Amino acid sequence: MPTWQATMIAADGDADRDGAPLLRRRFTLDDGHGAVRDAVLHVTAQGVVETFLDGRAVSGDVLSPGWSSFEWRLRYRTHDVTAALSTGPEHVLGLALGNGWFRGRLGWNGGRAYYGEDLGGFAQLEVTFADGHVQTLVTDGTWESHASAVTANDLYDGQDVDARLLDPAWATTAGTDDGWGGVRALEFDTALLTEHVGPPVRRQEVLPAQRVWTSPSGRTLVDFGQNLVGWLRFTVRGEAGQVVTLRHAEVLEDGELGVRPLRTAKATDTFTLSGGDDVFEPTFTFHGFRYAEVDGWPGELRTDDLEAVVVHSELERTGEFECSDEMLNQLHRNVVWGTKGNFLDVPTDCPQRDERLGWTGDLAVFAPTAAYLYDVEGFLRDWMRDLAAEQAARDGLVAFVVPDVLKHSPPIGAFPDPDSTAVWSDVAVWLPWALWEAYGRRDLLAEHYPAMTAHVERVLTLLSPQGLWDTVFQFGDWLDPDAPPERPADAKADKGVVATACLFRSLRTVADAARVLGHTGDAERFDAAAARIRTAFLEHYVDEQGLVLSDCATVYALAIEFGLLTGAQREWAGQRLAEIVEKAGYRVSTGFAGTPYVTGALSGTGHLDAAYRLLTERKCPSWLYPVTMGATTIWERWDSMLPDGSINPGEMTSFNHYALGAVADWMHRVVAGLSPLEPGYRRALVAPQPGGGLTWARGSLRTPHGNLAVRWEQGEAGLVVDVEVPAGTTAVLRLPGEADRELPAGTHRVTAALTAP
Structure with a gap:
């Protein structure tokens, strides 16, 4: 764990008025120590944070650092930013904050901010140069703050963005100084910080819209063909000040969006257009939905205008x-x-x-x-x-x-x-x-x-x-x-x-x-x-x-x-x-x-x-x-x-x-028919039990030792079973009406008589 020098900081003044402040720090790399050998950035937040270096996201993480038992554990992520600091001496580190689980609404009783009233950002950048010199940049009183284009954000209720307020260059050296104010230090115990041992939350896939139509009440509805979790993303052009409103739900009822199961969750995003080409992606919220209701879209909405971004923890399918x-x-x-x-x-x-x-x-x-x-x-x-x-x-x-x-x-x-x-x-x-x-x-x-x-x-x-x-x-x-x-x-x-x-x-x-x-x-x-x-x-x-x-x-x-x-x-x-x-x-x-x-x-x-x-x-x-x-x-x-x-x-x-x-x-x-005989599948049981009118089935599992797989099929020759056993392991093949067979690592085909259930 690093030796912490950073301070948890919050936006000063009214920059946090909408629960999504921007924090930034311009800095110059120390001169005379050669090239940057390596640079790591540790970052977390009271709330959720998106981290930018010279205007680019430092990772694909979203909704970071997620939700932990904040009374005892606040997780941080560590990012390798060496390549990002190789372009010159002048740089900008920026943090965009959202309410997330820390200050947002939680539970069905209407409460919010159970863990605290102050959003905060915490970052520590450690840069090591060719000669071994280390430069450290931390969140402290020298940072600046500004309100963002996000005018509301909540995990249950959704996110509002006013593109007229957006400054795409805010975390770059070209960013304006207009309206930027100071920050204040928050009381925070760094002993709470713990490395995040789980995978990050990231965008996993994108689903196109399958159908756009008009409901009986005249609403514009969109079907993405799959109940999913994430948000909608699109590029749009319309008159400045025009508002596009998106409501989300899992099902339809009587031809309309079925929102009653959401209870008090609004699950609604709004986007106020700037008058130019605007890109909307509400990354400080998430919705469970298959259907969306779209209001205020400039012109005719088509299926290729919207896409659904699927978001979840980055898990490897096994x-x-x-x-x-x-x-x-x-x-x-x-x-x-x-x-x-x-x-x-x-x-x-x-x-x-x-x-x-x-x-x-x-x-x-x-x-x-x-x-x-x-x-x-x-x-x-x-x-x-x-x-x-x-x-x-x-x-x-x-x-x-x-x-x-x-x-x-x-x-x-x-x-x-x-x-x-x-x-x-x-x-x-x-x-x-x-x-x-x-x-x-x-x-x-x-x-x-x-x-x-x-x-x-x-x-x-x-x-x-x-x-x-x-x-x-x-x-x-x-x-x-x-x-x-x-x-x-x-x-x-x-x-x-x-x-x-x-x-x-x-x-x-x-x-x-x-x-x-x-x-x-x-x-x-x-x-x-x-x-x-x-x-x-x-x-x-x-x-x-x-x-x-x-x-x-x-x-x-x-x-x-x-x-x-x-x-x-x-x-x-x-x-x-x-x-x-x-x-x-x-x-x-x-x-x-x-x-x-x-x-x-x-x-x-x-x-x-x-x-x-x-x-x-x-x-x-x-x-x-x-x-x-x-x-x-x-x-x-x-x-x-x-x-x-x-x-x-x-x-x-x-x-x-x-x-x-x-x-x-x-x-x-x-x-x-796949299960462990020993923990971790060092010894596996392959015991399919055909029935239910099935003529074949297959299963495969990437165990800690390699791929374990089985496929069985019933035919005129009887029950034909193909088994793959990972290297360094063994398996027991147990078929109905047959004695157990010991299978070493490798591939095997076994034929057995069909047995009635």
Whole structure:
């Protein structure tokens, strides 16, 4: 870490009146020391910052430094700017600030500026010359400030730009001095500064408009063909002072923009034209949208006038899946797009309404899917550091959201006296373990082991005298499809059953982590606690044959998948689960807690056909119902849009919510057949289980050791399976009705007899 000399500075006077001030410093490189050998720039902000050197952006980062638990961590980025300083002695370093998460609106209670009222910029430029001389330029009282052309900016509400106020040369030596004022130092503790270990947020791709038309009310609407996260970009010429207004939404309703799910988020950008050729790109906000409403466009709007810029954290794609059923392929693509849209610096629940928070429960169940689709190690490692910071300040409590902005907002009547909560708080255990299995990084597991143990130790203090986790508020099987739209917590599954099952899983997982890390005493202690929880669960929730209290799909799925039931009880519970699923017409009857595990519980107890029928059902509620309705991302509710095209009447309705896409993990592990036998896939299991009328499927995963891939196809010759095993690893090939085969590194083709499900 650098030795900090810089000061956090804010614009003085009225330069910050619109929440987007410009800061700059003209400087001259020291003479007589030869050429610049290297130059690094460290930069961060209270707010979001875009950094310019001689008028050029120093990187492609946007919305930097993102959102961390600002009370304990403010991340900075380091950029190599050597090449930019090789053009001469005179230069200008400029910082453009926006409200971002620091001072913008957060949550649905209308609050803002929870972390502070002052936007600030912080930069330290270290230039090393050929002779070893070091020149350091820092933010301090010698900088200047000016109001920008951004007249409003908020992540929820949008951004307003007045091009008449724009000075393209403000961060160059040609920039005018007119109107520039001073800066003031802010009180800031540099001990909060920490290097950003996750990837930056950047523009990832550009989607052209697919269609422009006029709505029944006379509005101009644009469809980009894909529900995405980002903003619109365009070049336009019109009369000076003319205003172009852009509203964004994910869906249409009655032929108009469907904005009700946004709640209070305005999701509206405005652009006031200068009279010349203007370029608009609102980089201090982001929207979740497929459709846009455009008002005030000069002349006729055409599809090639606008483009949608897709923005998210820069993640490398690692896992692929494809099969013979195009509906399932679209479902999988929806999972991928849902991941991209919600992995924007923080793993959020949704990217469009007045929320966009790091809900812990969503990630707890989705982590294995995320770690297959993308290299999320750095992204989630950074987020877990925020979790640990928040948790340490609250005696082991893992909050509902991380960073925990809800603690700053007014009391939430729906969530009385929040404490550790099953699934949501269990992310402290389930996420590090999912990353351990995916990447095999012992250091990462060790780093987060204290958070894992702190969570279970706190929960063990919350148990009832019967040894059950049924004493505090629980979300339970949140968004059970049979719950009323206005009461999403009213699930069929008993909340104590759900919570106690989750605690058992967490205790066993922490015990396993302790063994990996050599903490023998901890392993024995948590094994013993898990045994006590299982005994209490069986005594109070399960009868002799295997009937689980509340007798619904979720409680059986959890009891089976988490290992609470064995032998005859497990067999009976699997049969009962299959009966419940069949009785429901193979429509989904589970919520957040049960949905990720129901297909695995079915296939794991010999009911593969039922699992496939559940996966491929098209009537609502089902995974494929949204696909039949044209969905391009995963919905929050199974029926976020009703069959008649109207939006679900519930206040909480998102069309981009990745949690229910956790079924993709089953598609990867069972349909394609790829899973780790050892952490990091040093030893892999290749075990496809054909079914569901599929004639072929394939999966591939770039593991830490190389590419692991499988493709299977059913034909006249039987089941033909092609496998690629990375160098330095081995795999076990397990096919239905066949003995296990040991596969060394290399490519293999195996033919087996077809086996009926």
